[in-house]
Structure formats: structure tokens, C-alpha cells
Amino acid sequence: MNTDLSPLATPSPAPEPAGPQVAPAFSPLYQQIKALLLRSLQSGEWKPGEPIPSEVDLATRFRVSQGTVRKAIDELAAENLLLRRQGKGTFVATHAEQRTQFRFLRLHSDLGHLDPSGPAQRRILSCQRLRAPADVGLALGLRAGDTVVQVQRVLSFQDVPTILEQLWLPGDPFKGLTLKVLTEHQGPMYALFESEFGVRMVRADERIKAVAADAEAAAGLALAPGTPLLSVERLAYTYHDQPMELRRGLYRTEHHHYRNQLS
């Protein structure tokens, strides 16, 4: 009904003064609910891994029907921000679970499904704070002179160094990130970001090219210069499409491949 008894703003039925209307900007109720849920997620009211209130609770809180809340949650679940578990509740998605452990890593072994399930040895090469290079600052939406944390690391599969990557994070939200913290932490790096810095990576774009290994890459991955490598540049976003990480990786693909699903 979109009745005005609702606590929510109901933009469309409001009789606006005549004039050049730009766009009616009709927004369904469930979209408004979705935005409210998103705000609670971003503010940390509900933390990764924890359950959010039940559908009936939310329905009474927002003064809408359960079906409307349901549709809002459906969309958030489809975007992998929430996780529904029948009989138990709805939970804030996290990178700290076995199931979603390597959701953003698309490199798989050519052999059977002996994928990077073997947790892949990680070695941190460096972690330092510095002024953002121009391209990095631009990608992360920082101002000139802002500081970033730069991390370099190597991932190995079965003792073969396979991924050499470099990543940049905005200095402000990642204040306490040091080599010690990174080295001592177990589990996925994105899980560390969640638990220690309250930053949850929600989606990412990747750009992939084929390049020849230069001297530095050859040294880092212990292979001959000129070897073809996948260059994977990732820009990862947190809630509300805010860029939070730039990552540049070089992948060996003699025995691995980058897997993608099209639909």
C-alpha cells in the first residue's frame, strides 16, 4: 500500500508542485528496507558471522509485511552480503568461513579438484606505509599525499611459488596493520580485515592480461625472465561501492588456470 502510516519516506505519492519533473524516482518499499539493512551492515550493528534479527522481527520493526522484508533480504543474499540458513536464521556473510574461504581467488589447479583447497603457504615479503602513488591514490579515491599501506607477498602451492602479489590499502582504516600482525594471523587476509579493522570486502573487479616476467617477478617466483604470466589487477570494494583495496598479482599458469563462469 505504501501508506503514509509507514515510518519510511514514501516519495512517490507526495503531491509535488508542478514544474519540470526530473524523474519520479519511484522506489519500492523493499528497496528502502534493503537500504536500511545495508546501513546496519555498514555501521557494524550486525557483525560478519553473526545473525541478523529474524524476518518477523524486522517486519514489525519496519512496520511492513514479512514478505517485503523477505524480498529485501533475498536481494542481499543474492549479492552475497547475507547468508540464509533454513531453520537457523540469516547471517552476515564473512570471509572467515570454510565455505567462502577463497571466494575471490579464481586460480585453480589443472588437475582434479585439488584446487587451492590446500591452504597455500603464504609468505609476507614486506609491509610498509607510504604516500600513495598517483595511480593507486586515484583507484582508491584518496587525496594527493594520503598514505597507504603497501603489502607484498607470495603464495605457494605444494611448495611452488605461484602467486606474487602487491596490494595497497588506505592508511586511515588500516591504522594498526603491520608486518607482525600479518605474519601472525591465520586464515584469509580478508578475514583479518573484518575482525581487526571492521572492513568487509564485498565485491571486486579484475582486469587480466598476459605479460612476460620481468627480472623482479622472475626472482620472486623463481622462474626464467620472459615466462608468460597472468597479470591480475583487482579493485575490491566494501559496502556502497567504496574502493578499499588495489591488488596487483602475477600468476604462474603452467599447472594452474584462472577459472570463470559466464552466464
Added chain:
Amino acid sequence: MNTDLSPLATPSPAPEPAGPQVAPAFSPLYQQIKALLLRSLQSGEWKPGEPIPSEVDLATRFRVSQGTVRKAIDELAAENLLLRRQGKGTFVATHAEQRTQFRFLRLHSDLGHLDPSGPAQRRILSCQRLRAPADVGLALGLRAGDTVVQVQRVLSFQDVPTILEQLWLPGDPFKGLTLKVLTEHQGPMYALFESEFGVRMVRADERIKAVAADAEAAAGLALAPGTPLLSVERLAYTYHDQPMELRRGLYRTEHHHYRNQLS
């Protein structure tokens, strides 16, 4: 209600004899409706680009509520098999539209959004029927000795040969596919497959590696041997996860990149 008045099989409430139950295999009504819609799509009862019956029509036909039909269609639309257009109807998705023209081609220009929107010159190098090589036959689920159609072509962007690819199709469904047909056809190849052979590619898996151009690739793309190239191997499926095309492509990435979205 899942009542027995329904014309559909209602597996779960059927009182089965006691014994070692394997799996209750509860299947919601809307999933059964979805399967029926899928069957009509596969059989060609509704063709790509055409509208399917309205939700109310389908609801009365299947003796269920509109909401149940709606949920079935929702899922098919989410999988890009159907396309909803408010006020007009629901249509069978097709590769012959501007909007979905290059849905499966992930190579983009490094510059602004001057992507492969420029329709990219296509040149067919060859088209021949031959016995399926072992790996191809395996991927396509063919029997030993079955014939396949093999096509080779080059795609150029702004007169620069950029993609060299080779593809194999099962000989049986693609009986009349000749070099003449391929050369004279305008528009995406997958649109040709739909209109001339009734085969609609629904989803695909890609495996990506970095390789060095060999002599043949160097000749085909007019570049120096050893140049790093993206190797993209695609297995494309039609309805019901049936593999229908194997494609191996080599992409130049000096001025282009393969784009991927993670979520």
C-alpha cells in the same frame, strides 16, 4: 498447499511404504513449474526473442497461483534464460540483441568504454568437418569417431588482429554449417546458432592461462613469436547443462584486458 488436485506430480506427501528412505527429495512447486518452462524452452515451443505466455495464463495452465509462476520465472530470468520487460511481457533471451550482443566476450579496451562495441571485424579462416580429436570429443560428450565442425577465425579491433580462435561443434546438430553460411551471416555467431540450428548457448565456463605465442599464433595475429597471450578455453552449454561448443582462443592484451566481476 501442494494439494493432490494439482496436475503436477507431488512427490513428498505421497505415503510411501516404510523402509530405508534414501532422500525425501522434496521439490517445491515452483521448481516443478520451472522444469516445465525449461522443457518448453528446450523443445523450441517458445523461440529466442519471442514472448512466453503471460504469468496469469501460465498460472491457469499449471493450476497454480500467479506468485508461484512468478517465482519460477524469477529464477529463469536470474539465469539469463528469460528477460522480463514490465508492461510488455516475458521474452526468451537471445544473443541477437544489441543489449546482450557480446555477453560472453570479456575482452575490453584499456581505454574508456570504447569496448568491443565497435562490432569488431571478423574473418573466417576455415570451416571443416572432421572426426573429433580425443580431447574435443571428451569435452563435448561425443562418442569415438563422431564428427565435429571445426571453425577458425580472427577478430580484429580497429584493424588490429586481436583474437585468434578455434572452435568445435558437434556435427549432428550443426549439419548445414559451412564456410559460406558463416561468412555471409551478419551479427554474433551465437545468434546464427539460434536462428539456423535451434541451439541456444546458455552458459559457459572459461579457463584462462598465459602462454607465449607459437609460430602459428604469431602468424595469425601478426606479432612476434614468444609474445605473451591470454589463452582462453571455453566450454559452452545449452539447456540442461549439455556441452555444445569447445572454443580455444588466443587474445592479445597489449591494449585490451579480460574483465571479470567477483562477488
Added chain:
DNA sequence: GAGTGGTCTAGACCACCTT
């Protein structure tokens, strides 16, 4: 105005999990 998909509601019942 008629037809289509899109939203919203209220209520019933089912399947799954915990206690």
C-alpha cells in the same frame, strides 16, 4: 482502457534446527 509485469499484504502451512 486493457494487458503486462511489479509491489505489498495477510494468513496458512511446510521443512529444518534447537531445546
Added chain:
DNA sequence: AGGTGGTCTAGACCACTCC
């Protein structure tokens, strides 16, 4: 038994498109 998400229904109304 009681709570949670999941399914299904019936009906009302809204937004969009076409005639």
C-alpha cells in the same frame, strides 16, 4: 514445542506499454 526460513495462495493496487 517453539523458532527460523521456505512455500503457496488470493487479492488488491501500482507502474509501464500499447492501442
